[in-house]
Amino acid sequence: MESVYVLVKAAPGRIEETVKAIALRPCVVEASAVTGAYDIIVKVQAASVTEALAQVVREVRPVPGVLSTETLVTVRT
16 A cells, blocks of 8 residues: 655634545545644555545545645655
């Protein structure tokens, strides 16, 4: 399995409902509200990086309350 992390900026006042909706997506392993420049961090897993990135576009970005995302691809060292 490959993982990507998605940093999400949520609409003001909608963080809680947005993180709950994201967490319901089948590709999402973990979703948590965080402090800092972003409101939510999401871990997405799939068979390949390409599929994980496609899941971000299809499943995470369309969630109501998501204003913007930044995706971080994990690398092995």
